[in-house]
Amino acid sequence: MGVLSKLTGAVALTTMLASDVKAQAAGTCSGVTGRFEPKLGEGYTYSVLATGLTSPRHIVIDSEGNLLVAEAGTQSVTRLVLEDQEDIVCVASSNEVASGSTNHGIALSGDGKTLFTSNLASVTAYTYDATTGSVDAGTQIVKGMSFQGTHPTRAIATSQWSPDTILVARGSGANVDNTTVDQAAARSIIKTFSISEGLQAAHDYAEGGEVLAWGLRNIVGLTEDPVFGGIWSVENQMDDIHLNGVDIHTNNPAERLSYHGILNATDNPQKGRNFGYPSCVPAWDPSSITSLPNLSVGDLFHPDDVPDPSDIGACDDTTARATGRLHFPAHTAPLDVKFTADGTAAYIAFHGSWDRSPADGYRVMRVDFNAEDGQPVEAADSTTAQVPVLENGDVGDCPNNCFRPVGLAFDAKGRLFVSSDTSGEIYVIYGA
Template sequence: MGHLSTLAGVVALTSMFVPEAAAQSCSGVTGRFQPKMGSGYKSSVLATGLRNPRHIVVDSAGNLLVAEGGTQGVRRLVLQEQGDIVCVQSNTQIASGSTNHGIALSADGKTLFTSNLASVTAYSYDAATGQVGQGKQIVTGMSFQGTHPTRAIATSKWSPDTILVARGSQSNVDTSTTQQSAARSMIKSFSISQGMQTAYNYNTGGEVLAWGLRNIVGMSEDPAFGGFWSVENQMDDIKLNGRDIHNDNPAERLSYHGVLNATENRYKGLNYGYPSCVPAWDPANVGVSGLLVGGLFKPDGVPDVAADECASNRMTGRLHFHAHTAPLDIKFNKNSTAAYIAFHGSWNRNPADGYRVMRVDFANGQPVHAVTSKTAQVPVMENGNISGCPNNCFRPVGLDFDQKGRLFVSSDTSGEIYVIYGA
């Protein structure tokens, strides 16, 4: 990897930017950067000084739980209203040890899940007091191999006993993932109750929801329609017929995986092409006749497939994004009229791209834009100047909404949490 509910009064949000779009600041909290906000949005800095904050989740009492990368564990930020904004009342560590990336809560809010590069751990959790119980591993066997240590996790309100766990490839082109038995570059589903009794081994247990997905780093369930979605970081440094086309290809991808508790989910178990087939962002640069945005093609140096295999027998994404912008999380507003995506930003293109939060509009459970659209993203929060990225800018990773429709955003490189408010 290159690695709000829509609020009342926001009727038409365009791609224009508001010069002065910062809300008032929390006392004693000063952010390092001044984000550029899309029309109708304001932001404030909620917290600074965190250590590599990755994914985040708001609990049933409105507190913010933050998975800090490495061996930092989970922090609980108790929030309080301060005028027109929200600020931190207290900040404590509630779970120690390696958390790496992923964090989720059960549908009833009483179980906290975290992931690291090897396993998924469950803790009993009391949102009122912040007390957690003894951790129990419910999924194991994902020992780190290669370049993608993140293990995105997500739970479901439509299927409350289900947890999804994504495991990425072990290299840029992981040839062994042409076989499901590799148990990489895929999303698997597991029964929480069964995992609490006897831990699953990721390699042999659970059910494959989707595979052929290079590196899924964010997943989310549509609250109104129940559909499950993922965002994917695609291949780096690709060539076609010896020609370097990596700067604008392949596309990053938003994929649909159906409703988890549906009697028949026709999306379950589908293959999305990796490592042999990748989606186009700039078809003209690829040079394959008839190729459209999101269409799959076979680059150099990947496992061979039949000539029509990419076009005919692999699943395409539902929307596609600029190459190497690294989407790391996706969250829906309360009424599912929009999904918000955190683009961590590129390392594998020149000039750099990403480093922003964007909105994709939805209707009836699907994006309003066509699969081939290149204009589906509406700016929400961006760096004013990305020349200092990745180390001297905010770099969004995790997203979550509270019940008031405020969108929280973590920035790992700057150690900050932002809040985005509607107009």
């Protein structure tokens, strides 16, 4: 069934009246009704592009300006052909592009001619025609990722700076996955693979590729800075942690944004670094970790019931263990990150908490970057790096009655598309 036939109601382009006031309707796409009235950060407006999708996850814009959506509910890719209607964008038509190969991940090659999808077990490459939205039968290029554990998604990303490379992340098999103290477990890890070699014979995930980073509990979003070429990831950290028998999980550990260097650099000092999981986790609220009085935001520490860190090095040994470049509130669950074309800002989708009371997350936020070096403006121990963009009016209704951001994609006009899996919607943010 096409998306247009599933859409209902009327969509609103909104204008910001005040930072804490819900947006007001100012324009509509025929046949689309948004379920919620988000509040907006200063300078932003939004519209609802589509509803009725089945758990839309990551998204990408193709070379013709169409939106490709990975629908986890149907394991398919849906193509939304877009058209401008006055000052908003709407769906002109839709079609299914590929089926049975994705529960989350989607990416396009630099030339836009190859579509990649990922699921629990594998990564598939399709020859893709952006004009017609057609694909070939597809070729499996990475295999051997099945593991019936906690995290079934496999975030993927391609590179403009290293066009033959695809990045594939695989999360832990449990909240505390003790086997991942060893790289050979091939979980809680980001690996890179040659696309051309994979098209000849599929890479085995555990045995093939190169390790870009490990000790990362669950990477659900990966991206490349378009200006400096740096690779960045967003991570969902551990749940239900204790320290010296004290429950500190409400505000710890921090979620994090991590830097992994430039793929095609002759010497990338970030390559292959360990980020601590499962032995060491980053602090978000040091004040609640009273037994370690000298911690700062982002510092790694060793909670209860996890492996001893001494096999690699102490948690505070930064020569042995890398630390995040920015940190975010516990359990807010960042699921994607995307840069503006000029590289001066990255937008992050926070899916929202399940392991915290009161709930937190359920928003899109902006992080500002320096134009001079491609690094965040704020320091690693900042608690104010996030700038509000699109938020639920009342997170008390979450997670069952609110939008939950997942995937992000910019088009050539700088419009930011945002998927919400639980509500089956696609939002568009203007002014990003």
